[in-house]
Amino acid sequence: MFLAVSLHLLEAQALNGLALGAILALAALGLTIVFGLLGFVNFAHGSLFMVGAYGGWVVYTKTGNFFLALPTALIVAFIVGVIVERILIRMYYRRPPEDQILVTYGLAIILVEISRAIFSSQTQLVSTPSWASGTIDVAGIYFPQYRVAVMGISAIALIAVYLVMFKTRIGLIVRAGIDDAVIVNILGINVNRTFLLVFALGAAIAGLAGIADAPLIAVNPDMGNDLLVQCFVVVVLGGVGSFFGAVLGGLVAGEIVSLTTAFNPDLSSVMLYVAMAVVLIVRPQGLLGVEGRT
Amino acid sequence: MGSSVFVGLLCPITGSYGADGTDLEHGYELAIEDLNNGTGVMSHIPSLRGKKGLLGKSITYKVGDTQTKPDLAVQLATNFITENKPVMITGGVSSAEDIAVEKLSAQQKVLYMIGASGSNDPTGIDCQRYTFRSQLDAYMVAKCMGPYLVKAYGKNRKMAFLTPDYSYGHSLTGSMRAELEPLGWKTAINVVAPFPITDYSSYLTNIANTDADVFINIEFGNDGITSTKQAVQFGILKKMKLVIPNISTYLPDGLGPEIMQGVYGTQDWYYTLADRFPLSKVFLESFKKKFPGIIPRWTAHQAYAQTAMWADAVAHVKTFDNIPVIKYLEKGNKVNLMLGEVWYRGGDHQMVRPCPVLIGKSASMMKNKDDFFNIVALVPGEQVMQPLNETGCKMPPYT
Numbered sequence: 001m002f003l004a005v006s007l008h009l010l011e012a013q014a015l016n017g018l019a020l021g022a023i024l025a026l027a028a029l030g031l032t033i034v035f036g037l038l039g040f041v042n043f044a045h046g047s048l049f050m051v052g053a054y055g056g057w058v059v060y061t062k063t064g065n066f067f068l069a070l071p072t073a074l075i076v077a078f079i080v081g082v083i084v085e086r087i088l089i090r091m092y093y094r095r096p097p098e099d100q101i102l103v104t105y106g107l108a109i110i111l112v113e114i115s116r117a118i119f120s121s122q123t124q125l126v127s128t129p130s131w132a133s134g135t136i137d138v139a140g141i142y143f144p145q146y147r148v149a150v151m152g153i154s155a156i157a158l159i160a161v162y163l164v165m166f167k168t169r170i171g172l173i174v175r176a177g178i179d180d181a182v183i184v185n186i187l188g189i190n191v192n193r194t195f196l197l198v199f200a201l202g203a204a205i206a207g208l209a210g211i212a213d214a215p216l217i218a219v220n221p222d223m224g225n226d227l228l229v230q231c232f233v234v235v236v237l238g239g240v241g242s243f244f245g246a247v248l249g250g251l252v253a254g255e256i257v258s259l260t261t262a263f264n265p266d267l268s269s270v271m272l273y274v275a276m277a278v279v280l281i282v283r284p285q286g287l288l289g290v291e292g293r294t
Numbered sequence: 295m296g297s298s299v300f301v302g303l304l305c306p307i308t309g310s311y312g313a314d315g316t317d318l319e320h321g322y323e324l325a326i327e328d329l330n331n332g333t334g335v336m337s338h339i340p341s342l343r344g345k346k347g348l349l350g351k352s353i354t355y356k357v358g359d360t361q362t363k364p365d366l367a368v369q370l371a372t373n374f375i376t377e378n379k380p381v382m383i384t385g386g387v388s389s390a391e392d393i394a395v396e397k398l399s400a401q402q403k404v405l406y407m408i409g410a411s412g413s414n415d416p417t418g419i420d421c422q423r424y425t426f427r428s429q430l431d432a433y434m435v436a437k438c439m440g441p442y443l444v445k446a447y448g449k450n451r452k453m454a455f456l457t458p459d460y461s462y463g464h465s466l467t468g469s470m471r472a473e474l475e476p477l478g479w480k481t482a483i484n485v486v487a488p489f490p491i492t493d494y495s496s497y498l499t500n501i502a503n504t505d506a507d508v509f510i511n512i513e514f515g516n517d518g519i520t521s522t523k524q525a526v527q528f529g530i531l532k533k534m535k536l537v538i539p540n541i542s543t544y545l546p547d548g549l550g551p552e553i554m555q556g557v558y559g560t561q562d563w564y565y566t567l568a569d570r571f572p573l574s575k576v577f578l579e580s581f582k583k584k585f586p587g588i589i590p591r592w593t594a595h596q597a598y599a600q601t602a603m604w605a606d607a608v609a610h611v612k613t614f615d616n617i618p619v620i621k622y623l624e625k626g627n628k629v630n631l632m633l634g635e636v637w638y639r640g641g642d643h644q645m646v647r648p649c650p651v652l653i654g655k656s657a658s659m660m661k662n663k664d665d666f667f668n669i670v671a672l673v674p675g676e677q678v679m680q681p682l683n684e685t686g687c688k689m690p691p692y693t
Contacts, residue, residue, distance in 0.1 A: 009499070016495035121312040123519050123548035128527055135529035142502045144527035147495070216524060217492045218516035218548060222308050226492055261496035265488055266459070268496070 012141045013262040014255065019147035021254025022154035023213050027227055028234035029161060029246045030205035036241015037174065037198050040089070041097050043104040045206050045231060046224025047111035052077040052207020053214045053223060054115060057126050060211075066129035069211050070153070077207020080111075081200035089199055090192070108224070115221040126214040146215055153212045158247060161205065165243065174198055233276050239289020248287055299348070299614060301326065301355045301601075302374030304385030304395065304409065309362030310490040311387040311515040313544040314593045318387060318409050319357055321597025324584050326353050329605055334580040335573050339602060339629060341609035348605055349612060362387065362490075362515075364394035371395050375402050381614040382407060384600055387515075387593065389413035389462040390489075396425045400690065405616050407600040410562070410593050412514070412540045413465040414685065417644040420461075421687035424616065426623060426638055428562075428599050428645040432462075435539050435560050436469035437678035438649035442670055443558060444477050447508060447535055452482040454506035454534065456497060456521055458489040458513050466512050466539055482506035487513075487521075494521045498528045509534040519548035526553055543591035546654065546666035554654035554666055563595035563632060564650055564667055574632040589664040599631055603638070603645075617692050639679065642687040646675040 031045045055076030056069035063069075084107060092100050127133075132146040165171040177184045177194040185191050210224075217223060230253065238249025256275050260268040279286060303322050306315035328334035330353055332346040347353065356378065358370030367386055374380050375398075383399060384407040386392040392411040399406035400422040408416055408427040412435065417427050430438070453474065457463040463486070471481055482504045485497045498521070501509065509530055513521040518538065522545075525531060531553070538545070541559040568575040577598060581590040604619070606629050611618040624640035636647040652667040660666065 009503070012499045012503070013496055016493075016499060020493055020495065121307060121316045122544045123313060123516055125548055125550045127550060127552070128523070133527070135527070141499070142529045144524075144529070146527050216520070216527075218519045218523075220312065220516060222312060257493070258496050265486065265497070269488065269491070 008140065009262055010259070011139065012143075013258040015138060015141065015143055016147075017255035017258030018251065019151055019254070020258060021251035022151040023209060023216075023250075024230055024234050024253050025247045025250025026154040026157055026212065027206060027209035028231040028238070028250055029158065029243070030202035030209070031231045032235045032238070032241055032243070032246040033161075033165075033205070034199055034202035035235060038093060038195060040093060040199070041100045041104065042202065043101055043228065044084070044108040044111060045202070046226075046228030047108040048077050048081065048203045048206040048224070049210040049213075049227055050115060050221060050224040051080050051111060052204075052210030053126075053219050054119065054124075054210075055207065056211030057124050057214060057219055060126065061124075070208065073207045073211035074204045077210070078200050078204035080207075081203025082196065084203075085196050085199040090195065093195065108228075112221045112224070119221070121220060121222075123218040123220045126219050128215045150212055150216070153208075157205065157208055161201075162243060164201075170197070230272070233272055236276050236286060237279050239286025242286065242288045242290070245286055245288035252287070297350075298352045298354045299381045300374075300378040301353055302371065302378060302380040302383040302385075303355050303357045304360050304367050304370055304383065304391070305357050306362040306387050306391070307357075307359040309360075310517055311362045311542070314387045314410060314515055314542055314591075315360070315362070317543050317591045318385060318593040318597045320581070320585055320588070321590065321594030322355070322357075322384065322601060324581055324594070325598040325601035326355055327584065328580065329353055329601070335577050335598065335632065336602060336605065338573055338576060339606055339631075341606050345609075348608055349614070360386065360391055362391065364388070364390045367391040368394045368398050371398055371406075375404055380404060381608075382604055384597070384604075385409040386411065388460075389416060389465070390460050392416050392427075393420045393461060396420060396422045399424045403616060403693075405604070405619060407604055409600070410596055411462070413462040414469065414680070415461045415465055417642040417685065417687060418465075418680075419686040421642050421685070421689055423620060423690050423692055426600070426603070426643045426645070428596055428603070428636070428647065430540075430560060430562060430647070430649050431644055431680070432466040432469035432540075433680040434649055434675070434678045435466065436473035437680075438671075438673035439539060439558060439560055439651050440470075440473035440477060442651050443474065443508075443537060444479070446558065449478040451479045451508050452504075452506040453479055453508045453510050454482050454501045454504055455484040456494070456501065456509070456511050456513055456525075457484055457486045458517060459486050460489050462514065463489065463512050467510075470510060470512075470539055479508070490517050492520060494524045495528070497521075498525050498530060501525070502528045502530050502533075507534050508537055510537045510539065512539065514540060514542045515545075516548075518542050518545050522549055522553060541652065543593050551655060551657040551660060551666065555656040557654040558670070559652055559654075560649055561652055561667075562592035562650075564592065564652060564669060565589050565664065566667075566669060567633070567650065567672075570672070571632055571634055573630065577632050595632055599633075599636070599645075602631055603629060603636075620692070636675070639682070641682040641689065642685045643689075644679070644685075646679060648675055649673045649678055
């Protein structure tokens with residue numbers, strides 16, 4: 001069985017892993033920002049992913065233009081992020097993680113059921129954009145153009161978030177506000193608004209990942225459930241709160257799933273958790289995490 | 295027993311088969327309403343005609359969301375049994391759920407009418423005295439569509455299968471191979487994928503790199519949609535003809551006519567059968583009245599048909615007691631329903647009923663948003679039943 005796996009196939013699976021990893025990295029980035037910077041455990045992250053997918057789908061269906069769907073998903077998820085932060089989340093920043101988990105778990109159920117009430121359980125039609133519906137030949141392997149596009153969308157979004165967080169004044173305030181909210185407040189900067197911005201940014205990235213993933217998966221109210229678990233694995237693998245950790249964690253997770261599948265499909269999802277357990281034992285702060293950060 | 299009896303409904307409203315489960319729930323709600331009011335298709339069944347309720351009792355029910363998970367289905371069924379004393383339990387969409395509940399119902403001696411199940415096992419190796427199934431089993435699907443595939447695509451074709459790794463997947467792939475290989479088709483590859491998953495790239499890569507010319511996708515529900523979408527992206531449908539033997543209720547909506555056109559498959563029931571069967575028309579009209587804007591799909595039909603078969607048996611034996619009802623159903627008494635006359639085979643509790651073979655329409659041929667298929671053939675059930683001695687069913691005793 002093991003010998004039957006050719007080099008050709010391994011190469012293909014490595015490529016698949018890269019595409020899968022790109023989506024996981026993008027989806028997990030929003031979670032790790034909120035988790036790492038605000039110290040807030042957001043179990044509603046998967047449902048924000050779903051909200052973005054639906055937002056983008058509505059515009060995509062109406063206009064047929066995927067390039068309009070991408071920013072729409074981002075904006076819709078951002079707005080939903082702002083709303084839930086203002087009326088609910090902000091009361092829980094200082095509460096213990098178990099309270100945060102409970103309230104966001106409840107929030108996730110509410111968001112999913114609202115979607116179900118509006119759009120039903122039925123899977124919505126999100127076709128592959130026509131400009132990326134073909135395949136390309138990578139050293140004799142058929143590889144979908146759209147998966148290449150997803151890697152591109154992911155890379156651009158990751159770079160944009162990096163620039164905002166580390167190269168702008170807003171990013172500086174955000175990072176300072178989180179390190180020492182009291183001092184930043186004394187300096188006359190509204191920390192509350194900073195927290196709001198971070199949470200909504202996390203939501204917006206989840207939403208973007210949602211529409212980017214939509215042509216690949218079934219778009220329905222439950223689409224975020226599986227993703228949430230995988231995002232947490234990615235965050236733990238890469239290191240909580242680490243920007244590059246999310247990227248590395250996503251790619252590692254994608255490769256683990258794809259390469260394991262080449263040898264033994266049954267083990268593919270299990271191996272993800274095995275890898276997480278190994279990282280937790282050997283390097284509890286994650287591959288690129290900083291020790292002592294909570 | 296008071297003036298009402300209780301029926302427990304198991305419907306996966308969420309999870310991989312959530313859309314199918316919602317349709318299933320609609321079917322049960324209509325069936326129970328029709329029984330209680332003496333309306334709709336129920337009023338056309340001689341034993342029920344002119345009566346409200348069943349044996350003078352109204353039917354109450356609760357719906358449990360199984361989330362397409364066997365353990366949860368068993369837990370919900372157990373709650374029904376201990377708290378509500380059901381005269382019958384019905385539902386489930388995945389064969390994994392169904393087989394789990396089947397075993398529980400046998401243990402607890404409660405009648406269980408399966409919702410949807412396309413595996414051979416629920417009326418094969420896992421058959422139970424207390425369980426009946428109306429959907430086409432895998433053998434019937436393969437048997438009824440096999441000849442049409444060979445007619446359409448010729449002899450000596452090579453098949454690639456994508457199989458979900460549980461009872462239903464193995465059963466349907468096995469049956470398709472058993473039907474098509476003797477007709478001259480060969481299996482190039484059978485890729486087994488875990489159930490459920492969201493990324494099929496690794497599995498589809500294996501399929502894309504074979505020289506198969508027919509891609510037979512066994513995946514169902516959201517998994518059927520996801521895997522097919524991704525197969526298109528991998529260029530598989532440029533090289534291979536797509537066949538979906540068991541087309542889940544909302545799969546064509548999720549894939550669109552561009553992908554579905556020319557695709558062969560089967561469904562338990564399709565709404566244009568209203569043109570051929572008067573009771574399909576009654577069913578369609580009463581469903582549209584109760585659920586405005588929605589066309590019933592095949593899981594709703596199944597829910598209704600199962601409830602009607604049970605109600606007819608109860609009305610005949612004049613008791614809700616299990617054993618007389620089971621014995622009545624086992625005699626193969628025919629009931630005229632939405633697919634004409636149907637009945638259960640006593641030996642394995644599988645319904646003998648016609649099999650609709652479908653082909654996907656192009657967008658320009660669709661008359662409305664639900665009009666995805668042409669009916670290629672309606673194969674009589676008797677012609678496609680698996681011989682009883684091959685089913686593997688060893689029917690347990692009554693008590």
